Amino acid sequence: MDKERKDKNAPRLPRPSNNYQIWIILGLVAVIFGVSYFTKSTELVEIQSSKFEDMVQSRDIKKLVLVKNEEQVEITLKAEALQNAKYKMELERSSPFGLNANGPHYKMKIGSIDKFMDKYEQLSKNIPREQQVDLRVEERSDITGMLLNWGFLFLLLFGFWMLMRRMTGGGGPGGQIFNIGKSKAALFDAESKVKITFEDAAGLDEAKEEIMEIVEFLKNPSKFTKLGGKIPKGALLVGAPGTGKTLLAKAVAGEAGVPFFSLSGSDFVEMFVGVGAARVRDLFKQAKEKAPCIIFIDEIDAIGRSRGRGQIPGANDERENTLNSLLVEMDGFATDSGVIILAATNRPDVLDSALLRPGRFDRQISIDKPDINGREAIFKVHLKPIKLSKEVDVKKLAAQTPGFAGAEIANVCNEAALIAARKEKKEVEMQDFQDAIDRVIGGLEKKNKLISPEEKKIVAYHEAGHAVAGWFLEHADPLVKVSIVPRGVASLGYAQYLPKEQFLYQTDQLIDEMCMAFGGRVAEDIVFNKISTGALSDLERITKMAYSIVTVYGMNKEIGNLSFYDSKQNEYNFQKPYSDATAERIDKEVKSLIDFCYQRTKKLLNDHRDQLEVISKELLEKEILFQNDLERLIGKRPFNSQTTYQKFTNGQSDKAAEVPPVATEPASEPAPAEPKAAQ
Numbered sequence: 001m002d003k004e005r006k007d008k009n010a011p012r013l014p015r016p017s018n019n020y021q022i023w024i025i026l027g028l029v030a031v032i033f034g035v036s037y038f039t040k041s042t043e044l045v046e047i048q049s050s051k052f053e054d055m056v057q058s059r060d061i062k063k064l065v066l067v068k069n070e071e072q073v074e075i076t077l078k079a080e081a082l083q084n085a086k087y088k089m090e091l092e093r094s095s096p097f098g099l100n101a102n103g104p105h106y107k108m109k110i111g112s113i114d115k116f117m118d119k120y121e122q123l124s125k126n127i128p129r130e131q132q133v134d135l136r137v138e139e140r141s142d143i144t145g146m147l148l149n150w151g152f153l154f155l156l157l158f159g160f161w162m163l164m165r166r167m168t169g170g171g172g173p174g175g176q177i178f179n180i181g182k183s184k185a186a187l188f189d190a191e192s193k194v195k196i197t198f199e200d201a202a203g204l205d206e207a208k209e210e211i212m213e214i215v216e217f218l219k220n221p222s223k224f225t226k227l228g229g230k231i232p233k234g235a236l237l238v239g240a241p242g243t244g245k246t247l248l249a250k251a252v253a254g255e256a257g258v259p260f261f262s263l264s265g266s267d268f269v270e271m272f273v274g275v276g277a278a279r280v281r282d283l284f285k286q287a288k289e290k291a292p293c294i295i296f297i298d299e300i301d302a303i304g305r306s307r308g309r310g311q312i313p314g315a316n317d318e319r320e321n322t323l324n325s326l327l328v329e330m331d332g333f334a335t336d337s338g339v340i341i342l343a344a345t346n347r348p349d350v351l352d353s354a355l356l357r358p359g360r361f362d363r364q365i366s367i368d369k370p371d372i373n374g375r376e377a378i379f380k381v382h383l384k385p386i387k388l389s390k391e392v393d394v395k396k397l398a399a400q401t402p403g404f405a406g407a408e409i410a411n412v413c414n415e416a417a418l419i420a421a422r423k424e425k426k427e428v429e430m431q432d433f434q435d436a437i438d439r440v441i442g443g444l445e446k447k448n449k450l451i452s453p454e455e456k457k458i459v460a461y462h463e464a465g466h467a468v469a470g471w472f473l474e475h476a477d478p479l480v481k482v483s484i485v486p487r488g489v490a491s492l493g494y495a496q497y498l499p500k501e502q503f504l505y506q507t508d509q510l511i512d513e514m515c516m517a518f519g520g521r522v523a524e525d526i527v528f529n530k531i532s533t534g535a536l537s538d539l540e541r542i543t544k545m546a547y548s549i550v551t552v553y554g555m556n557k558e559i560g561n562l563s564f565y566d567s568k569q570n571e572y573n574f575q576k577p578y579s580d581a582t583a584e585r586i587d588k589e590v591k592s593l594i595d596f597c598y599q600r601t602k603k604l605l606n607d608h609r610d611q612l613e614v615i616s617k618e619l620l621e622k623e624i625l626f627q628n629d630l631e632r633l634i635g636k637r638p639f640n641s642q643t644t645y646q647k648f649t650n651g652q653s654d655k656a657a658e659v660p661p662v663a664t665e666p667a668s669e670p671a672p673a674e675p676k677a678a679q
Helices: 002-009 020-043 048-059 085-094 111-125 143-167 205-219 245-256 274-291 318-332 374-381 395-397 408-421 428-440 453-471 507-528 533-552 580-607 609-622 627-634 646-649
Strands: 061-067 072-077 107-108 136-138 185-189 234-239 262-265 291-299 339-345 362-369 479-483 494-497 624-626
Touching: 020 262, 048 072, 048 107, 048 111, 061 111, 061 374, 061 494, 085 362, 107 205, 205 234, 205 245, 205 339, 205 362, 234 245, 245 262, 245 291, 245 339, 245 453, 245 479, 274 291, 274 318, 274 339, 291 479, 395 428, 408 428, 428 494, 428 609, 453 479, 453 533, 453 580, 453 609, 453 627, 479 627, 533 580, 580 609, 609 624, 624 627
Parallel strands: 061 136, 234 339, 234 362, 262 291, 291 339
Antiparallel strands: 061 072, 072 107, 185 262, 479 494, 479 624
């Protein structure tokens, strides 16, 4: 009974769709090739006139059939002649199905029917009438050739029809090729209402406040129009991948309760000329009929790229035609038509300036990665369906995941549930979340990876160097966990830090970050008087930070307050914005800065050599150390500044962390929670 209940309650897997088109094509191909093979296999043996004369003289022929339209004679032998070795071996060799007793067995080409008849009369003069061969004259049609020709033609037409059906979405009245210019937008209306609300879009408080006016206009437009105001025609949601742009658009549709057209930018792109523009026109036609409504275009950069980029001179770019049609349609309808456009992209820098101007996308709503308060709200949303242990602290989880977007937090919650289920636990515990965070940041733990004792010792001192350097540098991120268990593809060690929630970095803070990154390489140099390739990721990070200090942030006295960072990232800018002499000075200053950080880190680790030895030996023994282990081994950090988690739990959350950044930082900025790993 229990088994039957489980089977009934088990989720039903979707049945595979019946791809009958593929089976029809395969059947046709099999029939055509079968007929072709059978025809070839039963092909008659062709002979010359001399052998035919011998057959007539030997009186071995039973029947002759003269095919007029093919200009050939088919010869059937007598049963006793088939037993003759000279015929039997030849016929058995030519047919894989064995000897055909009924015939025909041979064929002979003739140049003219009259000449053949005259010659045959001469050959059969001496043969008695009762022994003469039965001669028939026929006309035939080539059924096999017709089947092959028409079969391949039908196969070609059927394949083209199926291709058009796939491209146009298939089905429906007037479907196939006649629907190719129709919009592919999915419509959510009263019958298929969007269930997502603003409560599900946690951690996006600032964005929700801006977009709430759109919902208010759709619910109560007179509130705005009676004062002479005009509602924005469109809003562009801009943010990093996984921050919740699509989720927020769905929440707008769920809150507004109006028809919601959802599609991707790639749905407009087609291989046929003019299809994208036709779909844009059809989309706006449907939207006007359903007004008030919302159109949501996800990944709009698929059709909204700047015109002229990468185009071959004289070529007709279908994507540009689609963009032109979109620009015209966005300008074409009135502001009180009730049609509002939402679009999402993570690459606003590549969008055409005409698309971003006021009157089309009046608002650009920035959706940044959530701060510690936002992460706590997102965790609460994703933890609702999970059976949690009482020890799980949501605030601690939010503090241990700096820089995580909403999608990454959802992944952490799902991984934690899977890890707990794998261990056959009844509840998801805090340790499961710790393991899930480690897996998301550092990769899958590989305990079975064989490492020699020499390599393991190098990795232990490398990670201990990071830990000690960060522990005694004031502006370095506090250590959370250090491990020498291999993770990911090439990582032999892993250290996790807890960065502060801040957007502005001063020079001494960046230098401390660089010194902490140098900790592993310097520790190897001090202990072994040799260096390894394990510091690859550290050196890459140090080099990027050093060049950012000199060329991006203008923090170098020699170069001055200059920034060579191009926020537009123009792909046609083939020249450096500085001279060769300046490039030499930049390289010199970067080298000087990196050497200074290296020597500073070396002095720091020499001063704390005892602590380095203690931590490395403990790592070799336990393989994993936490922050409380470091406090037990080498004492507390000699600084009184509180961590972000301590401030958050004490109700003293830094308000500066809630202020959005003044300018977009380049990728060379120190990334939060980046694992420093020996490779």
